[in-house]
Amino acid sequence: MKGSALAVIGGQWGDEGKGKVVDLISPSFDLVARYQGGHNAGHTVKFGDKHFALRLVPSGICRGGVMNVIGNGLVIDPRALLSEIDSLRAAGIAVGDNLLVSDRAHVILPTHALLDGAREKALGGANIGTTSRGIGPAYESKANRSGLRIADLIDPDRFRAIARPVVSHHDAVLKHFYGVEGAPVEETLETYIECGRKLARFVTDTSVFLHGELAKGRKLLCEGAQGIMLDVDHGTYPFVTSSSCAPGGACTGLGLPPSALGAVVAVMKAYTTRVGSGPFPTELKDETGERIRKRGNEFGTVTGRPRRVGWFDAVVARAALRVSGLDAIALTKLDVLDDHDEIRIATGYAIDGRPVSAVPARADLYERAQPVYRSFPGWKTSITGIETWEALPARAREYVSALEEIVGAKVGLLSTGARREETIVRPGTALDGWLKATVGQPA
Ligand code: GDP
Ligand code: IMO
Ligand code: MG
Numbered sequence: 001m002k003g004s005a006l007a008v009i010g011g012q013w014g015d016e017g018k019g020k021v022v023d024l025i026s027p028s029f030d031l032v033a034r035y036q037g038g039h040n041a042g043h044t045v046k047f048g049d050k051h052f053a054l055r056l057v058p059s060g061i062c063r064g065g066v067m068n069v070i071g072n073g074l075v076i077d078p079r080a081l082l083s084e085i086d087s088l089r090a091a092g093i094a095v096g097d098n099l100l101v102s103d104r105a106h107v108i109l110p111t112h113a114l115l116d117g118a119r120e121k122a123l124g125g126a127n128i129g130t131t132s133r134g135i136g137p138a139y140e141s142k143a144n145r146s147g148l149r150i151a152d153l154i155d156p157d158r159f160r161a162i163a164r165p166v167v168s169h170h171d172a173v174l175k176h177f178y179g180v181e182g183a184p185v186e187e188t189l190e191t192y193i194e195c196g197r198k199l200a201r202f203v204t205d206t207s208v209f210l211h212g213e214l215a216k217g218r219k220l221l222c223e224g225a226q227g228i229m230l231d232v233d234h235g236t237y238p239f240v241t242s243s244s245c246a247p248g249g250a251c252t253g254l255g256l257p258p259s260a261l262g263a264v265v266a267v268m269k270a271y272t273t274r275v276g277s278g279p280f281p282t283e284l285k286d287e288t289g290e291r292i293r294k295r296g297n298e299f300g301t302v303t304g305r306p307r308r309v310g311w312f313d314a315v316v317a318r319a320a321l322r323v324s325g326l327d328a329i330a331l332t333k334l335d336v337l338d339d340h341d342e343i344r345i346a347t348g349y350a351i352d353g354r355p356v357s358a359v360p361a362r363a364d365l366y367e368r369a370q371p372v373y374r375s376f377p378g379w380k381t382s383i384t385g386i387e388t389w390e391a392l393p394a395r396a397r398e399y400v401s402a403l404e405e406i407v408g409a410k411v412g413l414l415s416t417g418a419r420r421e422e423t424i425v426r427p428g429t430a431l432d433g434w435l436k437a438t439v440g441q442p443a
Contacts, residue, residue: 001214003262006434007247008330010227011266011320013274015300015307017332017415018267019043019052022059022223024413024420028435030218032060033069033210035253036243037225038108038138039080040131042301047420050091053301056081058223062093067213069206072104073243073253075138077113078153078195101199102206103151104255107192109163110183111170112137118178128239129276131302139242141166150203153196160189207255214260219434222250228266228320229274229359236363239278246323263327263430265412266320270334270399273307275300279366282310282346296336311344311373317407319359327430328412331403334396335385335416340378343399346371347406376402385422389414392424 006029010016023045026032034041039055045062046052052062056076060066070076085095112134119137120127130136141147146166152159164185171182214220224245229235231245243249247264251257271292274280284292289309292298298307320326337343349356349369360366379395386392392400392414400411412429416422425435 001211002259004214004218005220005222005250005256005260005262007222007224007250007261007264009224009247009264009266009320009324010230010245011268011326011329012227012272012313012316013229013280014227015042015273015275016227016267016269017330018224019045019054019059020332020415020418020420021265021267021330021413022221023047023062024423025435026060026063026066026221028219029060029066029221031067031069031210031213031220032058032223033071033206033220033254034058034074034223034225035071035250036073036245037241038075038133038135039077039084040133040135040241040302041225043223043225044301044418046418052088052091052093055084055302057084057088057095057099060221061088061095061098066098068099069210069254070099070101070105071206071254072102073249074102074105075108075135075142076101076105076150077108077134078192078199082195082198099202100204100206100209101150101202103149103203104205105150106138106142107148107150107153108134108138109148109167109170109192110188111167111174112141114174114180114182115170118174118180122178127277129278136242150199153192154200154203156193156196159193159196163189163192210254210256220260222247222254222261224249228323229316231323234319234323236278236359236366237361239276239363247325263434264324265328265330265431266324266326267330267332268312268317268320269332270312270337271296272310272313272316273298275303275305275307279363279369280308280310281349281366281369281371282313283308284310288340291339292336295339296333311346311371312403313346313371314403314406315346315349315357315359317409321407321409326409329404329407329409330413330415331400331411332415334400334414335383337378338382338384339380341380343376343378344373345376345403345406347374348372374402374406384417386416387421387424389424389426
């Protein structure tokens with residue numbers, strides 16, 4: 001069991017391409033497990049003429065022979081999970097004995113989503129820009145010990161008894177504080193009980209299951225959602241999500257000891273994006289940003305919102321390295337930078353004229369951070385689909401090598417397009433030993 005799990009996490013503000021990377025490398029693993037978040041995540045997998053935006057189901061689902069686990073650390077809207085399973089099946093992906101759901105994962109109630117929306121509205125211009133899926137309020141219920149778990153959902157009598165006062169309480173809060181009509185209690189309970197009936201076949205104690213599998217020598221891929229800068233502790237609080245996106249979250253969110261984690265890979269874009277509000281020092285609000293947004297198709301997988309766009313930020317990447325102990329970076333979307341004369345990397349910041357080398361705790365201070373840039377000449381030629389390091393233009397290699405040096409971590413995998421095969425796996429890096437020869441090959 002020692003060291004048989006690899007965690008793939010987001011190294012920036014989410015949407016780095018975790019879905020692509022997890023799908024690509026999952027044939028080298030027996031199990032893929034999500035450990036936090038909920039259907040605020042949107043993980044894109046593309047191969048052949050297929051295109052999936054996975055939300056709760058792990059990105060290993062598109063590969064035969066891989067067991068997919070939704071861990072205890074998630075918050076699950078059962079309606080969203082069932083609808084995702086239905087659409088996967090409709091697209092020809094088998095979902096059955098290859099999926100397990102933790103009995104300890106928490107349930108997102110319709111009132112959680114209503115509370116999310118009402119609070120955002122009440123915050124006005126100071127809102128977080130959440131996905132309004134009820135993620136924050138559901139984690140709040142978990143932490144204040146009024147949450148309902150999947151084990152409760154699949155027992156109708158128990159669910160009716162313990163959910164009724166919770167939904168009624170949410171309804172009262174919605175009405176009195178926000179003037180919002182809540183969810184009809186009895187109807188909500190019956191809808192959820194029906195969902196529970198359909199989900200029951202997938203539900204088990206996934207910590208016990210995973211321990212058993214790891215004891216047999218199986219290999220586990222832990223799939224993070226969101227990213228280090230959206231982590232509730234290490235992100236740009238309060239403009240964060242409500243879970244632990246860092247690798248530590250994989251231990252609590254799956255019920256595994258820290259010693260199970262053998263390596264960590266952070267997925268990072270060759271530039272930066274962020275959806276929603278909050279500080280973003282390298283943001284480009286000009287024509288250059290517009291070009292990157294367009295070429296990178298930077299619109300939210302879940303909400304369709306335009307993503308904010310900026311240069312690669314090495315201060316953020318070093319925070320990911322510090323908190324997560326990166327064995328390798330998976331650098332994605334290098335192809336999106338194909339047509340620039342100049343490409344920049346922020347190596348540090350100045351705040352009120354003073355040099356700063358780490359992200360400050362306070363968002364208002366971070367808003368004042370002015371990036372200090374290093375500049376690189378662009379390669380001005382298409383690299384889409386390139387599959388070897390040697391075939392990249394010299395300037396693209398120079399950019400990646402400088403980025404490695406500035407961050408202090410190696411790029412083990414380089415993505416040059418959205419599809420599986422559009423990837424360079426660099427030999428001799430920490431990822432190597434983990435992957436079979438199948439990596440980089442279309443399924
Ligand atoms: P995730 O949430 O980290 O899984 O990332 P998303 O799927 O939300 O967003 C990443 C987007 O970039 C998706 O539309 C992917 O299809 C796309 N993508 C991933 N890697 C690359 C790449 O190397 N080049 C290009 N052009 N697109 C990519
Ligand atoms: P994946 O897994 C990018 C952002 C929201 C908002 C903040 C809080 O696809 O990378 P929440 O609904 O979680 O309370 O919203 O976090 N956010 C994401 N941004 N990618 C994601 O997931 C995100 N999940 C949440 O935009 O700013
Ligand atoms: Mg996403």
